[in-house]
Amino acid sequence: xxxxxGVVGSGxxxxxxxxxxxxxxxxxxxRDVAQEFLERGMxxxxxxxxxxxxxxxxxxxxxxxxxxxxKTTTDLGALSxxxxxxxxxxxxxxxxxxVFRALDQVTKADAVLASNTSSISxxxxxxxxxxxxxxxxxxxxxxxxxxxxxxxxxxxxxxDETYExxxxxxxxxxxxxxxxxxSPGFVSNRVLMPMINEAIFALYEGVATRESxxxxxxxxxxxxxxxxxxxxxxxxxxxxxxxxxxxxGFGDSKYRPCPLLKRYVDAGWLGKKTGRGFYEY
Numbered sequence: 001x002x003x004x005x006g007v008v009g010s011g012x013x014x015x016x017x018x019x020x021x022x023x024x025x026x027x028x029x030x031r032d033v034a035q036e037f038l039e040r041g042m043x044x045x046x047x048x049x050x051x052x053x054x055x056x057x058x059x060x061x062x063x064x065x066x067x068x069x070x071k072t073t074t075d076l077g078a079l080s081x082x083x084x085x086x087x088x089x090x091x092x093x094x095x096x097x098x099v100f101r102a103l104d105q106v107t108k109a110d111a112v113l114a115s116n117t118s119s120i121s122x123x124x125x126x127x128x129x130x131x132x133x134x135x136x137x138x139x140x141x142x143x144x145x146x147x148x149x150x151x152x153x154x155x156x157x158x159x160d161e162t163y164e165x166x167x168x169x170x171x172x173x174x175x176x177x178x179x180x181x182x183s184p185g186f187v188s189n190r191v192l193m194p195m196i197n198e199a200i201f202a203l204y205e206g207v208a209t210r211e212s213x214x215x216x217x218x219x220x221x222x223x224x225x226x227x228x229x230x231x232x233x234x235x236x237x238x239x240x241x242x243x244x245x246x247x248x249g250f251g252d253s254k255y256r257p258c259p260l261l262k263r264y265v266d267a268g269w270l271g272k273k274t275g276r277g278f279y280e281y
Contacts, residue, residue: 004029006082006107008099010041013116014088016144019045022069023145024173029071029078038072045070048145056062077106086138088116091241093240096120097128104129112162114138118238119189119245122155122182132157136166138185140175141201150175155182184249185242193242196234197258199227203278204260210278228278231261232271238264 005026018030018041032038049066052058071078071259079085087099096115103113112134115125126135137153138192150170152161163179170177180187199213208216214226231239239261246255264270264277271277 003027004079004082006085007031007075007088008079008085008103009116010038011088012044012142013140013144014042014086015041016048016142017086017088017116017140018070019048019066019145019173020140020173022066025069027069027071027074029082031073031076031079033074035072035074038074040276042067042070042072048143056188059190074107076102077121079103080106080108082107082111084114084166085117086114086116091094091118091238093119093120093124096125097256100125100135101128104131110134112165115167116140119185119242121184122153122158126155126157133159136162137182137186138166138170139188141188148174150177151186151188152179153182154179169197169227173226185246189242190246193231193239193246194255196227196231196239197243197255197261200258200278204258230280232277232281234271235273236261236264236270236277 003026005021005028007014007028007030010030010032014030018028022028030038030041032041046067049063053060053063085103087096089095089099096117100113107113109131113129114136115122116138118139122135122137126132129135132155135155136158137151139153140153141147141149152163152166152170167177184190185193202208202213203210210228214228217223217226223252240257243255243257247257268274269276272281275281
């Protein structure tokens, strides 16, 4: 029997991770709390693979085989045979902590438990389990099937053996593993989010219009997407959550979230997913 690759969460990131793992040949078990979420996740995967078929990067039989390797479930116990489980649930410490406690009980003692968190401490997640040496961060980038980077984060107790196992697994998934230590926002969001936050301050202070701010960064810095557009794609609630983690973690005023970002989140203007953020969709 093939090794079982577990995924908890079937949203954008969870579905993407499941797709990549199944494409690499693993038997995938994707778990979520409701059947409707799982169905939505499988629809996302099917559409993503169909795009590859349409562009002749994959044939129809391969697509069918990949989808057949993904099993869905609402039962956490179905992950009992997994050699790894990647958690991709909402970016809240309390929710992730609950998932890690539960996974610690149902998975094999030698299984690695990884988090796709974009900012939350791996050390804290490891501390609620009986296997902190086998807890690690695997921060995939969105969209998962396309983006090459996986930021690998070592908690205080993560063993060299666990790191090496996950480094090799990441390469087997066709990704590039780059290592960093457990620190608020890691590297990706510690650098990216203050840039986005500063762009929001520039808009808030009337320095320039949204189109000028995004255009200057695209044409002047060769960024594929302006920071305000990128914030809308990430989700303004996610941007705010990460800025709060940075601000709380470092206690430095340079990470203070822009009041305009807070106001938009309070209004429910979260970006592309709600139809309105800095732009209208």
